Amino acid sequence: VPVDGSHWLSMREVVDSLSLKGHEVVVVAPEVNSQMKPSKNFIMKMFPVPFTQEEHDENFQAFSKEITDEGSLLERAFRFYQRTKKTFEIYLATCTHLLYNEELVRYLEESKF
Numbered sequence: 001v002p003v004d005g006s007h008w009l010s011m012r013e014v015v016d017s018l019s020l021k022g023h024e025v026v027v028v029a030p031e032v033n034s035q036m037k038p039s040k041n042f043i044m045k046m047f048p049v050p051f052t053q054e055e056h057d058e059n060f061q062a063f064s065k066e067i068t069d070e071g072s073l074l075e076r077a078f079r080f081y082q083r084t085k086k087t088f089e090i091y092l093a094t095c096t097h098l099l100y101n102e103e104l105v106r107y108l109e110e111s112k113f
Contacts, residue, residue, distance in 0.1 A: 004033040047101045
């Protein structure tokens with residue numbers, strides 16, 4: 001169950017290597033993400049989340065923009081804090097929707113994930 005972004009980029013190499021060695025790999029991912037796309041090297045189980053791809057992309061683009069925006073140090077720090085808070089709300093919603101997805105959790109339990 002990787003996190004989108006750099007964590008997934010690091011895990012992707014491991015997942016591909018395991019697949020090439022004959023292992024069956026299952027990746028659990030939210031339907032809305034930046035880089036976690038299906039592949040022939042693994043089975044992908046996706047689950048819905050309560051935000052759109054546009055909202056997701058806008059948040060992460062705005063996150064990097066906050067660092068370079070104009071303003072006093074205090075203003076930039078406050079905006080950075082607000083954006084970080086929003087990002088963690090997205091992470092929390094993603095985790096919550098995974099854990100409360102009864103069908104997916106049942107599949108994971110039955111497959112000894």
